[in-house]
Amino acid sequence: MELTTEQQQEVASLVSGTTKYKETYDEVYDHVLNRLTAENQVYSFTLVDEILAEDFGGETEILANETIHAKRITKQYFRLFKGEIINAFKWPQLPANLVMIMSWVFLYYTTLKTGFNTKPINASIGIVVILMCLFYYLKRYYLDRKLQKPSIKYSFLQASTSIGVSFYVFMFFWFLSPDSIVEISRNLKTILVLSLFCCTSIYLRAFIKLYNKKIKVLAV
Amino acid sequence: MAVNNELFKGTLQTIILNLLAENERMYGYEITQKVKSITQGELLLKEGALYPALHKLEAEGLLETTTEVVENRLRKYYSLSNDGEKEVVNKLREAKDFIAQLQLLLNLKPSF
Numbered sequence: 023m024e025l026t027t028e029q030q031q032e033v034a035s036l037v038s039g040t041t042k043y044k045e046t047y048d049e050v051y052d053h054v055l056n057r058l059t060a061e062n063q064v065y066s067f068t069l070v071d072e073i074l075a076e077d078f079g080g081e082t083e084i085l086a087n088e089t090i091h092a093k094r095i096t097k098q099y100f101r102l103f104k105g106e107i108i109n110a111f112k113w114p115q116l117p118a119n120l121v122m123i124m125s126w127v128f129l130y131y132t133t134l135k136t137g138f139n140t141k142p143i144n145a146s147i148g149i150v151v152i153l154m155c156l157f158y159y160l161k162r163y164y165l166d167r168k169l170q171k172p173s174i175k176y177s178f179l180q181a182s183t184s185i186g187v188s189f190y191v192f193m194f195f196w197f198l199s200p201d202s203i204v205e206i207s208r209n210l211k212t213i214l215v216l217s218l219f220c221c222t223s224i225y226l227r228a229f230i231k232l233y234n235k236k237i238k239v240l241a242v
Numbered sequence: 243m244a245v246n247n248e249l250f251k252g253t254l255q256t257i258i259l260n261l262l263a264e265n266e267r268m269y270g271y272e273i274t275q276k277v278k279s280i281t282q283g284e285l286l287l288k289e290g291a292l293y294p295a296l297h298k299l300e301a302e303g304l305l306e307t308t309t310e311v312v313e314n315r316l317r318k319y320y321s322l323s324n325d326g327e328k329e330v331v332n333k334l335r336e337a338k339d340f341i342a343q344l345q346l347l348l349n350l351k352p353s354f
Contacts, residue, residue: 079290094298095300
């Protein structure tokens with residue numbers, strides 16, 4: 023059967039009510055429209071309900087399956103993310119990272135007497151990780167929640183950028199801020215800021231690599 | 243006579259991987275229709291089993307997905323990943339061995 027725009031919207035709203043994530047909605051909606059197009063019956067609201075119950079086991083089954091899928095796929099994303107971080111210590115990324123670490127060590131020792139201004143580096147790390155997290159926070163809780171369904175992909179991106187910002191906030195308030203909870207020497211503070219820079223750099227590059235390699239090609 | 247669906251539950255992943263090895267990329271509904279047409283309606287692949295199996299294979303990294311806008315809606319296509327291409331060979335070998343053992347157990351003579 024050929025469906026009118028109104029009928030398609032009706033199907034969309036019914037499918038939307040039985041799914042939580044955007045990925046599931048897109049897949050179920052496409053399937054139901056394919057089924058309806060192939061059917062020789064007259065369109066009705068109950069026919070859509072019947073297809074959802076017959077093919078997917080109804081709302082309960084759909085929600086149960088998408089919860090399992092969301093858990094599995096998020097675990098897989100985190101496994102890939104961890105793999106990208108580990109790759110930073112393997113060929114061909116290893117030399118570039120070693121050069122970065124060595125140059126910070128050199129900088130630290132050459133400025134031991136004069137002192138090293140860590141504020142710009144500290145601020146730049148904070149800005150980058152907070153902006154990244156803020157972007158995905160807005161995407162996850164504002165754009166995805168208010169304008170469309172939440173997406174498994176953006177939930178993962180928001181969670182993974184939150185790790186970076188949580189670590190930075192912890193380091194900042196405990197050790198790096200002028201009124202830090204734990205008071206440490208200026209030299210130790212410099213070591214911490216430079217180490218944090220190296221970690222952030224590896225973390226960001228792993229995130230970008232994962233995004234370009236995997237996330238970008240996965241369903242939105 | 244339609245085949246009992248319980249009998250092919252254990253080989254569902256092999257069927258999916260093999261279909262994708264032969265068809266490069268497919269979407270969910272297309273897979274169900276392909277199975278129906280190959281088996282001339284004797285074997286009906288239920289969507290309630292197909293999608294969870296596809297999602298499991300995707301999470302295991304054996305399948306890759308892409309989306310495309312078709313008739314104003316998003317369509318999710320599945321294709322084999324590099325790991326999936328290797329796995330399909332193992333799965334097919336396993337299935338063939340299983341069928342051979344089953345034939346021995348049930349004293350069936352192959353028809354080929």
